[in-house]
Amino acid sequence: MEFENPKYHQQIVEDLMNGKFILSKEIHFEDVKENRDFYEKFFRHSFGYEFIFKPDYAYIISSETNENLSRDICIFIAILCYELDKAGINFLDKIEFGDFSLEEIDKYFENSSFVDLIKGNNSIKDYDSRRKLIRTMTTKNITEKNSEDRFSFTPVYKVFIDFAKELAESSKESETINQGE
């Protein structure tokens, strides 16, 4: 019996199993898109993982999650958005279309009023740790390197922005319930 599989099957599985997001601009994304149902079943039956497909990216998640990395990325993006907004910049436009220099990132973090939180987090506490976090995000396709000292966010940023929106909605809902009581 011959096992029929998509053309870039090996690369797709390898990337996803390495915790990488597959982006729509990547050559194997088309394969993923055409075989969504196959991959959904493949990862569920083979490993018990959940396969998530979005128009801009695809990734897998399991019951065991990399919570620390996810939290550090959230803190990083949250402070960045807050500081951009404070500086009067449209933070969503900047994240979606713009790019950042490492120097600019340092300036935002060094002047942030979330100083206690920054100093207490090993992934963002200083110049080197922030670079390491950005490198890690690049290996996962959350950010991409544009030059030696510049990077930009890929559409994967939406995972984190959606998380913030959901959090805001639930906070507002619980506040409304409290007021109602």
Added chain:
Amino acid sequence: MINEEPISILRFISNYFDIIRELFITQKEERVIRRETFEIICSKYSAEGIKKTLFKYKIVKPLQDDYELRDVYFNLIEFILFEFRPLLPDEIEKYGVSIQELFRKIREGINSDKNILLDRIAALSEEVKKFSEAVDKNKIRLLSETRDLKANVKRIGYREKIQKASHWTEHYILPLNNILNVNHSESITNKLFDISEFANQQRLILEDETIRLQFEKLHRQLIQTNDDIRSNHKVFINELIPLIDRIRTESLVITGWIEFLKRPYKTVPPRLFKTDRITPISNKFYLNTKEYFENFQVVEDFYIEQEEGQEVRWIFNKSYYKSKLSSSLPVENFFVWCRDSLELEGDITNEKLLALTTLLFEEDIQITESNEFDEIEIQTQSSSFIVPKIQIVKNGI
């Protein structure tokens, strides 16, 4: 005086922290804890019995018909919860007055009574510390208030939001900014710079070493305080003063992030895939490989053995030696035979030699008379035997 172990008090606070927190919140909102509220809180947690202990440990004190947490505990809980009451600028300005007054007296009395001078330096240091802490607490509180206003979780209208922002800006932020602004001639920060300069001079020129050391300490404290004030002032300029402009825009995403940043370690973040792959350069690689191999390793039973095997006890086998003797008959010299026989089998010991001697008493052994001058020496491991020459012939021969 509290006749209890300090650790018991801390353990009590830890065990009943929920009650103490509720008492704290009540007092913060209503300034006192009404008797009925106190009863309700204690009974809510089914902790009627702790009321006595609250008084015994002097955590709560009666205030006519009501109660209040003692200042020291109120401040402790306030600090732990980061729930600071916003201080009015007038409350902070009072430190400026006391600092100024103490500084004047120190300067004027620099050559008078040494003890009072030392006390004044200590008092000034204490006031500077209190001032710095008050500014820090106020900054934390104002940041929290303004972030809440920006997040607008309570969905208050734009008009009300601007009113609140104006209130904070007018009554708290701008006056406090004046206190901190180094360019403002009357600001406390400016006074602290003057004092720092004075302390710096005195620590170098005064003759009395004790006073010099105290000025040295004060100078170091003021350098740190000025750094703290500068960083706090930066927050005022960048974040608090532009408050009204900042709250004009509202974003669901910023609201979410502000809520997240309040409790980043208590909120479950988005799920990201956790990889198990370990590269050969990973620091876990060695131990994981070792563990893996150990799973398949066959472990055999092992015994601990002494290096020298236990010595086998020699047992005299009479019939064996008797038959050996019989086959060697006639024997010219019995003891030489004994020695030769034993030598062939190992060491000669007293025990072996004496055991073999018993053969002489066997019935079928015939001993011939010996010449008394004919003696030989037999050497054993531990002794030397001088024995006569005994000839043995077969019985009846």
